[in-house]
Amino acid sequence: MSRSSPGADVASPDERPKSRPGPGLAVLxxxxQPVGTAIVAGWQHASVGFVGYVLLVFSGLALADRHRFPRRNFLIVVAATLTYHLLGGPVGVTLLAPMIGAAAVMAVGHRWLVATATAGSYAVWVLVSGATLSQALAALALIAGAGxxxxxxxxxAAEVRNGIAEQxxxxxxxxxxxxxxxxLLIAAELHDVLGHHLSLINMRAGVGLHLMDRDPEQAxxxxxxxxxxxxEALREVQAVLNTLYPAGEAAPRAPAPGLDRLAELTEDAALRTRxxxxxxxRQLPAAVDRAAYRIVQEALTNIRRHAGPGAAATVTIGYRPEALVVEVDDDGGGAPPPQPGPVPRAGNGITGMRERAAALGxxxxxxxxxxxxxxxxxRATLPLGSDETREATA
Structure with a gap:
């Protein structure tokens, strides 16, 4: 049983679902409930009544913030449903809201509350309504089936969530x-290439120094x-490094660009950029400067590829005491706002940017x-004084 402070009904951080569904299910x-109950009441030649419809609608809408206040909302729903049946409302689709409320309460570990409220409500209904034995048994069977x-x-739902998380x-x-x-493959290749050639260079340099005065020709x-x-070592290292780049793209021979070329990058971005x-x-560590430039470059490329026509971008470079904050926003170019649902899987560009940031801590x-x-x-946060930054800069 989950612990909670007296009178508190807010689900604890460990109990809260990772996502908060909207009010759609509550509205539905x-x-x-009233529509289904009206149909069933028509078969029974009974009338729901104005108060009955109000209670059925109210019990449904009370589920809107069930994930924030699960116990309170469940008790409200149970009270509204019990009142409906005590007023003699016809049997219909009246247990839908209590079932959803009970699921929200049970999801945060308060099964005892569901059992207690259900048993108490059933006992009150049997005693107050004067139900016959057959009616009491039918109601009990209906409640058991709903449970x-x-x-x-x-x-x-738990199996589906676990399956998605596992995938x-x-x-x-x-x-x-x-x-x-x-x-590991690249490291092994570089180890073999550099180890072999550097050992040869070291040995021949020693021989040359030893023979410099006595035998200049041998030196x-x-x-x-x-x-x-x-x-030969340079050619082999170049061949290994080329595997890091897309087909047909050679490793750069010019010094790696940094934020000092940011104006040139934004001017060539082919979109309105501020x-x-x-x-x-201020002066930045070389690794941070290089990573910030590449992140902005990739973000602007993604805007050109995926944003709507006429999109505009804003590049914000934030100099903090301990970190550099790089933020690239676009206005969507008139594209419709994203619909609720799972965030699309990150592509290679986003993965590459994330790895650049992670490599610097x-x-x-x-x-x-x-x-x-x-x-x-x-948005990227690049520490300026971490061990990763110093090692990557060295």
Whole structure:
């Protein structure tokens, strides 16, 4: 049984579902109960009455914030449903709201409350309504059936959630394993290439120094061998590094760009771009400077590819005491706001940006803009003094 402070009904952080569904189910229940009950009442030649309809609608709408106040809402729904039946309302689709409310309470571990409220309500109804034995047994069977359906629904929902979480975990694990295997392969190749050629260069350099005065010709031959070995090492290292780049794209020979070229990058972005500098600009570690530039570059590329026509972007560079914050927003270019549902799976571009940030001990998030405009936001926080930053800079 979950612990809670007296009188508190807010689900604890560990108990709360990871996502809060909207009021859609509550509205649907508020419509389904009176409509379904009216149909069943018509078969029974009975009348629901104005008060009955109000109670059925109210019990459905009371589910709107069931995930925030599960126990309180469940008790309200049970009270409204019990009142409906004590007023002599005809049997119909009246247990739908209590079933949904009970599922929300049971999901946070308060099964005792569901059992107590159900048993108490049944006892009050039997005593106050003066139900016959057959009516009491029929009502008990109906309640038991509703409880069984609720339990099955909870089990099915849990299995679905577990299956989705497991698939996501396996996918992330496969992605991490592929990245690790690629890194190990590249590291092994570089180890072999550099270890072999550097040992030859070191040995021949020693020979050249030893023979420099006594036998200049032999020293020259040693220097020629060093030149050949170093050239061969460069070619092999280049071949290994080329595996890090897409087909047909060679490793860069020019110095890696940084934020000092941000104006040039935004001018060539082929979309309306505004740059905002938040804080005092200062010299950054080379690794952070390079990663920030690449993140902005990839984010602008994604805007060109995926945003609506005429999209505009805002690049914000925030200089903080301990970190550099890079934020790239777009207005969606007139695209409709994203519909509720799961966030689309991150593509290679977002994965690459996230790995750049993680390599420096930072983090990167990417998702729909919080203002609901239909745009997208990429935000990266790159620490300036972490061990990863210092090692990557060295």
């Amino acid at each position: 229940t508020a419509l389904a 069984l359906v609720t339990e099955i629904g909870i089990l099915v 996501r975990r396996l996918s992330e694990e496969r992605q991490r394993r592929r990245a690790s295997e690629q890194r 020259r031959a040693a220097l020629d061998a060093i030149a050949q070995s170093s050239a 740059t905002v500098i938040d804080g005092t600009s 930072g983090e990167l998030t990417a998702g729909p803009a919080p203002d609901g405009s239909g745009g997208w936001r990429v």
